[in-house]
Amino acid sequence: MALDQPLNSLGLAKAPKDTRVVVAMSGGVDSSVVAAMLAEEGYDVVGVTLQLYDHGAALAKKGACCAGRDIHDARRVAETMGFPHYVLDYENTFREAVIDEFADAYLAGATPVPCIRCNERVKFKDLLATAKDLDADCMATGHYIQRKMGAAGAELHCAADPARDQSYFLFSTTPEQLDYLRFPLGHLASKAETRALASKYGLPVADKPDSQDICFVPNGNYAAVIEKLRPGAADPGEIVDMDGRVLGSHRGVIHYTIGQRKGLGIGGLEEPLYVVRLDPDARRVIVGPKAALSTRTIPVREINWLGDAPFASQAEWHVNVKVRSTRPPAPAIVRPLSASEAEVELLTPEDGVSAGQACVFYAPEGSRILGGGWIWRGR
Template sequence: MIGQSLIDSVRATIGIPGDPASIRVVCAMSGGVDSTVTAALLKEAGFDVIGITLQLYDHGEAVRRKGACCAGQDIHDARRAAAVLGIPHYVLDFESRFKEAVIDEFVSSYLSGETPIPCVTCNRTVKFADLLQRSRDLDAAVLATGHYVESRARGDGSGRRDMFTPSDLARDQSYFLFATTQDQLDYLRFPLGTLTKPEARAIAADLGLSVADKPDSQDICFVPDGRYADLILKLRPDGAEPGDIVDLEGEVLGRHDGIIHYTIGQRRGLGIASAEPLYVVRIDPAARSVVVGPREALKQTDIRVNGLNWLGDEPLGADPQPIFAKIRSARPPVPGGIRQAETGPVVTIHGGEYGISPGQACVLYEADGSGARVLGGGFIARA
């Protein structure tokens, strides 16, 4: 069962003095094990907990498929878990908002030759904006989620909070939360930041929750079979115009059936013969061309970023501030610096990185490893 030390940790995470029963906490419940355990911990800690599930999309495949998120079976799982925990639960229909802010943006990004991250867009526009406002409307003191990151008060009396990587780096989700603004971060709480995934599942099993062994949700919830191109073509039938595959000098090596089938760094499935391995180096949507070259052509040192969310203590200037940068969710952060250039913020990677894709995130940290402060980040722009 849940020990007192864990209860104390949850109360410390909420960080609001007074009787927990008088403190209302909204918990975002996706129907998965992480958000369900978060709600359970808050309930066990004595808070006035309200569960909210967002219905973001729906189609037959997602309803039946295990590991979906915010649709079909998951909504039923969230409702059932809330009933077991004895907390009120509401389902909010955000389908039209999700399509406009996330799915349509995803499609447009691919058509412009980028590799988008819809989870970041969803967190930034739906979960931590629209849901957060609904939580305030319910007079909740905070909004809690099941993400594996830590949030700590600064201790200077300002009420400001900082985000840190979690104890379990294998579950670190800070890459997908880089766009969380300071005001949002001050209102959010992440009770699972000090736990591992096995520990969360063990808690669910101890409490008899049916989601204890439920598979994790997929990265892109609204593409149930992983075939992104099919979704894009369904929404934009004109999105697969053929074009040329060219080398770095512009020589035509072959043809393709649409730039939506390619991402930076891709090696397989190019459909062209070459004595040396070739990789997608650049995508030119205006010319409908896919540029290929050797692996070394993928190396990049300076990265321009758009939409920078900077959570650092000092404003950016012409002199680089030291940071650790992460350009893919599965890659570790590497040392570098960030500065404000005439064209906008520029991140310099010491030693360079390979396969830097426009549309992906460049997330910034104060250090590497567990407990590293998140300094924000931005979306990678074209070189």
């Protein structure tokens, strides 16, 4: 390879035709556009779709990914653009690495985020390893996030379009994975641009709706999935106040989340009550006033750090954090307890912080993601 070879659009010093790219294709418009775009640029594109759960049951489900109709759509895109496409059966891996933990987390009173675990344990682990086995120079996905080169190497940055940003779901991407991954859509200003590109390439998925809900949870009814996986998970129990007084009964702890107000069935009280804690062992839902939801200190573990200096090299890091995907980042102080655990102090208390959710770290200025971890202990 010539030392003066210019970098291609993927940041590699090779001609596109000599650069093999595995594109993770879910069957949706985003990953399809990535594959088509790179194929048109002359890259040696290989499309790979993971079958993650029973595609027979998912065929009729709208808004799913990685099963049934979506596998068919990904294959049609590959045929349209003229590159090879493979389907890999990852059902067992997905069930063990994602679905089982999802069910167990709810049984333990937590509120899991399975999309993060799927990226971490399946797409950016097993699929990435497969890409390397195929002698690919890199792996590209349709995620809305940006990879930028900094002084110390590849950095993870928020998408240019805040409405599409997926940084919360990708905080656990490791530096080693980031070296190999590419996100060609992260710089786009809107989803409309993506759909315009799909139309330009004549893709059969140009008008396909975005995926909704958790891919393996039909119609958002996660409780039904958990009951099927863990019989008895929806056993009824008591709703009690913070002093232990019984206020009513519930239809299973798995139906409730921290901060929930509606659907408690305990009307006629002087002030509205919210779910402030779940006790799955005693099958109790504990409720209290809104003030009881306020949280300032959050224990976090399984930290993935993407900063330039080692995580535990400082007594504290002043960052912004996001404790739910739908909330904006807010100022906080992260105090490392080890290389993988920390205590996070929110400068402004937040309501409804729940075990099982992610706590994602952002640079106080700019768009860089500094990593994050998992909230591991409820109130």
